[in-house]
Amino acid sequence: MTTGAVTESFPESSEPLLPTKRRWEGEDGGGDEAAFHEFNGASFAGAVFNLSTTIVGAGIMALPATMKVLGLVPGLVMIVLAAFLTDASVELLMRFSRVVGAPSYGAVMGDAFGWWGRRLxxxxxxxxxxxxxxxxxIIIGDVLSGTSSGGEHHYGVLEGWFGTHWWNGRFFVLLVTTLGVFTPLACFKRVDSLSYTSAISVALAVVFVVITAGIAIVKLIRGQIPMPKLFPAVPDLASVWELFTAVPVLVTAYVCHYNGTR
Known part of the structure; x- marks a missing residue:
């Protein structure tokens, strides 16, 4: 058997969407992916929620800022273009992961570009x-503990509810969040273990969209929303460079490739 060879062959019509028990041997004779055979795939609901929360994450909160920079027409065009590019790249990744029998994004890179490509x-x-x-x-600190800019302090949720105390300060809130929330979630062995928290994340994203749309509709009815600009204002060269700040936001908002083949 040669390096990166297909260890099992499945007809195209019977190829499972979710991974099954399969051992993929990389260039180092097993290495990082050798333990994959111990995992009998993710549940369908877990895969859906994990992939959904990877795509629909905090990036949706930054999309209005990109629309403000690019304008309504170029902003919508860029969002649709990024969606098509993401769909094409994920489809390409999934297709070749089935061809080489690789269980992960890194394994596909290893088969195509070798050890250094996978490590990169x-x-x-x-x-x-x-x-x-x-x-x-930063978002959690701003939302829960507030933020100060231009000499003005914007109260966070905890400050608005309970007033200013040492325990709802930015440092303490982030410390508790890191040790009590992020650290336990990062200790799970498999991504499928995050299916419940991913479901909550997707639900909260839907709630965020509904609340934002409701506020926008109410303000639109009251005439409190000005007409959005259709195209970006480019008075000087610095404004041209500012347009490129929208690119990483749009790309990050759609990134889901490293969870697509798990």
Missing amino acids: LQVCVVVNNVGVMIVYM
């Missing part, structure tokens, strides 16, 4: 996750 991908995924986690921490 893993580093990029770690950097992306750390960056997104920092963004989440």
